[in-house]
Amino acid sequence: MENKIYGNEKLLSFFRNASGAGRLSHAYILEGGEGSGKKTLASFVARLINCKSLGERPCGVCESCRKISEGIDPDVKTVVAEKDKKQIGVDVMRDLRADVYISPNEEDCKVYIIPDAQNMNVQAQNVFLKTLEEPPANVYFLLLCSNIANMLPTVRSRAPSLKMQIFSESELRSHLLDIDPSLRSLDPSEFDMTVRLAGGRIGEALRLLGDSKKTSGETPRDKAESLVDLLIGKNDTASSLVFARKSVKGRDEGRDVLLYSIYALRDLVAAKKGGKGVTMLFYGDRQKAEALAENQTSARLVSVVSLFEEAYNGIQLNLNTDNLFTDLIVSVRKTAGI
C-alpha cells in the first residue's frame, strides 16, 4: 500500500504537468489531516523529480524510484524534530540550511520532506525562509502539514499550498476493501463506524482498523466507552482522572479516545432528543445510550460534546496529553449543574 496512491488525481496530474514543463516550484505545502496520504504523495513527487526513465515518470522501476520508495535514497531526506522534542527548532533548520548546499550523492536533485511542518516554531520557520528565498537550483522542499494556519504567511507566500483529497464514505470504503480484502469479514457496523470516523482519510481508517484488532478492553473505542461511563454515567470525576492517566497511553491513543468519545457523547444527545428514527453511531445497544442520557439534560450533554471537541483540537496541536485530559475532565465536572 505504501506506494499506491488512491484518488488525488488532480494533485498527481498537477505535479506531472509542472515537472514535465520544468515549472516545479522549489517548495510546496501539502495540507491534509493525519492519514490523508501526504507522505505517500511526497514520495511520489520525489520520484517524479529524480526518476531516470525517459518514458512515463515516475517509472517505479529505475534505481532512483526504487530507492526513494524504500526510503533509502541518500538525497531524499526527511526533516524531523530533535529527539524528545515536539517542535522543530531553529538548530534543525540551520543544519538543513547548511545541508542544502552540499551536492547530491547519487541523484540530480535533493528533496527534503518535512512531515510535520506545522511543528516548526517561528524562529525555525524564519531560518527556513532564508533558505527558501535563495534555494540552490537542484533542491526541493515538501512541507507536509495538518493545518496551514500554523505556517507563517511569509513561508506560505513562497511555497504554493495544495490540499489532499478527502474521500467520500463510499470511495473510502471501496479503497479500503481494495487494500485489504479481508475487511469484508469485519463486523459491518464496526467497519461503517470506522469509515465515518476516518473523515475521508485512508491512512486514518487503516490505523483505526488496526486498533480494532487489539484485545477487547484495550482498544481506544473501549477506553472511550469506559471514560464516558465514568464521567457521565457515574459522574465520578476522581475515577475519570485516574482512568485517563492510567489507561490513555500517549498522544495518538489520546486522540482516538477523544474521537470515539465525541461519537459516544453525540449518541447520548441523540438518545436524549429521542425519536426512534435516530441512528446510533457509537452504541450498538441503543438502550445503553438512553440509560446514560437519562439523568442528564440536553444542554449539559451538548456542552460536554463541545468540551471534548475542543480537547480534540488541542491534541492535534500537540498539547500535553495528560494535562489535556485533566483539564477536560475538570471542565466537564463544572457543567454538572447545567
Ligand SMILES: [Zn+2]
Ligand atoms: Zn524511475
